[in-house]
Amino acid sequence: MAKRTSPLSNTINNSDNSSKNNKNKNKKRKKNKNKPMQNDAPPPPPPIPVTVLSGFLGSGKTTLMKHILTSMDHGLKIAMIVNDMAELDIDGKVIQSAVVVNKPEVVTLQNGCICCNLRGDLIREIYRIQQLGQFDYVLIESTGIAEPQQVAESFCVDPETMELAVEQLTRTAGDNDNTPNVTGKMLLNAANLDTCVTVVDALHFPKYLSSLERFKDIFDDGLDQAATNSEEEGEKSISQLMIEQVEFANVIVLNKTDMVSSEKELNTSRALIKTLNPKAKVITASHGQIDVKEILNTGLFDLGQASESPGWLLSLKEHGVSGAPGEADEYGVTSFVYKNRSPFHPFRLYKFLRQFFCFANEWNASSPESSVKKIGKDDQTKAALNQKYGRILRSKGNCWLAGRDRHIYDWAQTGQIMALQPGQPWFCTLPAEEWGISLSIEDMKAIKDSFYGQDAKSGKKIPHDFGDRQSVVVLIGTDLKQEAITQALNDCCLSEEELKAHTTDLPYGSYADPLQPNEVVECDGVRSLFMVARHGQDQHFHVPRGSSFTIQNLSLLFHPVKLDYNLCYMVRVWLDKTDVTKRGVLLATLRAPEYEQHSMCMTILPCDVNGGEMDSNRRLRVEVIVTAKDRTDPTLDLMQLCEVHIVGKVEPLPFSEDDEMQAQEAMTDEDTDDANEDDEACKRQ
Ligand SMILES: Nc1nc2c(ncn2[C@@H]2O[C@H](COP(=O)(O)OP(=O)(O)OP(=O)(O)O)[C@@H](O)[C@H]2O)c(=O)[nH]1
Missing domain, CATH: 3.30.1220.10 (CobW-like, C-terminal domain)
Known part of the structure; x- marks a missing residue:
């Protein structure tokens, strides 16, 4: 069998083509190597520059990566971090000798996504690659569902992630005596995020932008590896993810231009991208064929600036x-x-x-x-x-x-x-000293200015009635x-x-309000969730992994002008699991017309039938039943008739897994009995 040669083997040894930057960097590296060591400690290798590639599944990230690896133009030895190596390792040709030194240096991070649960792993791997001192550059291909902002934040790591990475490294050190002791500072100095690139599929971009579909519904296959542990991203809509990726990038590669039928179509996509992110450089490409210098060693990335670059x-x-x-x-x-x-x-x-x-x-x-x-x-x-x-x-x-x-x-x-x-x-609801400690003098001035307007006639500065x-x-x-x-x-x-x-102290529900944002109010460290549900307008909510939701109070608020006092109203509040079609548990039966409160304590735990912990989606359903035989007003709008206010507490899970199981079983038995009793009572009426 013929020996495979690396398309990159020339470039690895040939530094003539290096950019000026890289020459300097290489010189610096050599200089570091030759420098006499103080206390016999080797000088730390300089931070390694990193490019992060994002983009939808199928947009052409892998094609672009292959182009970079086989390109003769950059003269860099590049290590790659991918979520799923299989896709790149199609024939082994690109990887096996191109980026390999002793063992394959394509690092695969699996069972998760580098923007969430693999962030610690990502930092650890970058650190390890930098310590090897054999690479000039790191290229990271994130999954189609990764949020580049979160990946980028790994380079300005929060203390928690840093702890995790240090812990993992220490564990590795236990297995191998040569692994150095690592501090958080060393990790932070290991890499510079150089460029954030988003690859966009020019053909599908406009269609995806107005798509209602969830990412995971369209790209189910692509989630096998990458998103099994990051359900939330899979749940996002395609348009949400795509816009987030475009808004955060420094460079956007508008790929697959060969598939776009007209120049106008392409220009419209480009104009949309420029409007969404005016500061990004937009490059058009077919099959990822770009000048690699556009995305390597650009020095374009700045976290502060990137967060401020969205067009809006x-x-x-x-x-x-x-x-x-x-x-x-x-x-x-x-x-x-x-x-x-x-x-x-x-x-x-x-x-x-x-x-x-x-x-x-x-x-x-x-x-x-x-x-x-x-x-x-x-x-x-x-x-x-x-x-x-x-x-x-x-x-x-x-x-x-x-x-x-x-x-x-x-x-x-x-x-x-x-x-x-x-x-x-x-801001007008808070004293100025609570506006925020990191506000600059200009910010403070801007906030104060927002309390005032200008009188149309006199041009004088006048305070607004409702502050900012x-x-x-x-x-x-x-x-x-x-x-x-x-x-x-x-x-x-x-x-x-x-x-x-209008006054700002009106009780909640003074205006018909179907917007239903679940309002989480935090007071003295207690997080309360406040929801409003109506007949025909269910309230969906989510009990996150690791927490419980306790319903403490249900209150019924009738719209007095819509009530017909000759009729008798009964309101039932049901709790369903949204993934199950049959009726759930009856929480309460409230009777009208008078305002009624129903105090209760019911804890919803995010666990499955086997007691394993998982996220739960629930639905509160309100059913208004008019019990008089001759309903006089057939046009009666049950949705507008009343609303049920639900107040609950969101807390970290206090129970062990066994307790959870028991609580869940007890809850189901008890409430099924209640529901049966209520059904009987209803029949009797
Ligand atoms: N016609 C055309 N096809 C392309 C172009 N770029 C990539 N492709 C093809 O599109 C398909 C997907 O490309 P990939 O590079 O694997 O895309 P990806 O973003 O890495 O996809 P995932 O790894 O699934 O996220 C492959 O069949 C490529 O050959 C292009 O510019 N034009």
Whole structure:
């Protein structure tokens, strides 16, 4: 059999082609090697530069990696870290001698994802490679579901991850006497993140951006290795992941250009990318054929800058009111900033947004088919909406919701998924000394300024009635009709009259509020989860691994004007497992019309039938039953009739596995009995 030769063997020995940087680096390395040692301790090798490659499954990462490894241009000895070696090791040719010194130096990190549970392993491996002193560069291929920001943060490691990595190294040292003792500082000095690259499939990019599908539903095969332990990423929508990857990169390789049918299509994709991340360098490529110097030793990465490079953030900072026209406009890609000092009426906002998007809490709990069905617009309606408003592909910002006046709500929409989550309190609700210790003088000034406006007539500075509360949202899309969207969003806000009557201390539920963000309130270290469920509007929630959720109180709030006092109402609250179709446990039967409270203590544990720990998805379902025979009003809207407020506590798991099993069994038996009793009672009525 003919001996395989490495396509890289020449480049490894041939330093003539090295870039200036690398020559200097190599000189530095040699210099370090020859330097007399103090105390006989060898000088530590210099930090090794790293490029991280992200991008969707199938976008062309492996093809690009192979191109880098076989390229003659960089003159670097590159070690590679991949999540799954099998895909790269197609014929062994590229790897076996190209990057191998004594043993294969392609490090495979399996059963997880390097942006989450393998972060410790990643740091440990980079450290080990750097200590070998035989490589000039590290190339990391992350899985399609990895979030580059999290991988990048591994290089500015948090103390917990560092501890983990040190612990692992110490354990290895136990097995092998030659392994040095390692400190956290040594690990931190082992590598520099040089460039974050995202590979984008030019053909599928626009389609994926507006996809409602979950990553794991489309790329199930690709999750075998990489995501079995990172369900959360697999649960994300394709559009969410894709936008996160594009927004964080320094260099974006728009690959597979040979598959795009027209120049216009390609330019539109490029314009979209430039709008999502104006600071990134965009390179077009076919089969990953790029000048490798564009992604190696660029020195482009800066964590602080990368976190600030998303287009929406720049739009907020730079444009203030609306996006500056640019190259992107030529292809119909536009962005603008929406601002309003009146809060959104939650019901109106929900109704408007629901025409275009699926809300994250509904989407998380449903199958992809049903998510699509929920949006459920026929082509004609979609076309009419596009005609009227354009296509909103990304929006991000903060908003003020009437009736939820204490917290800023984070507005995050990617593709067809919309999320509104409570963030930090408005600054006006806090004393200035609690605004944050790391705020600069400019930040403090900007916050104070946001409390004031200008009188339209006199131009004088006047304080806003509601402090810094306002909505500021950046919208990015194609053919956006700024006026129509602005008008529609204005119509969702409280009118002048309504605003006059509005106060920020109204009880929760003063406005019809179907947005249902699960509100986690933290007070004195206790985390409480507050939810509202209505008939026909289930409340989905998630009991995370390692914690329990205890329902403490259910209260029933009827809408008095909608009540018909000749009728008798009964409200049942069910707890279902969302992955099981049959009815779950009956938590309570509440009777109307008077307001009713139901105190209870029921702990939901995230364990499966065998007692093994897992995440749990649950659903609170409210069923309103009108028990009079002759229902006088057939149009009675049961959804609007009442709401059930549920308050619970989220805590770390206090039990052992055995206790969990027993508690779960006891809970199931008890509640099935209750449910049967209630059914009997209902029949008797
Ligand atoms: N036509 C065309 N095909 C390409 C191009 N780049 C990659 N491919 C093909 O697309 C398929 C997927 O490419 P990969 O390089 O394996 O993609 P990947 O991102 O590494 O995929 P995963 O490893 O599954 O995440 C392969 O069959 C490649 O040969 C390109 O620019 N044009």
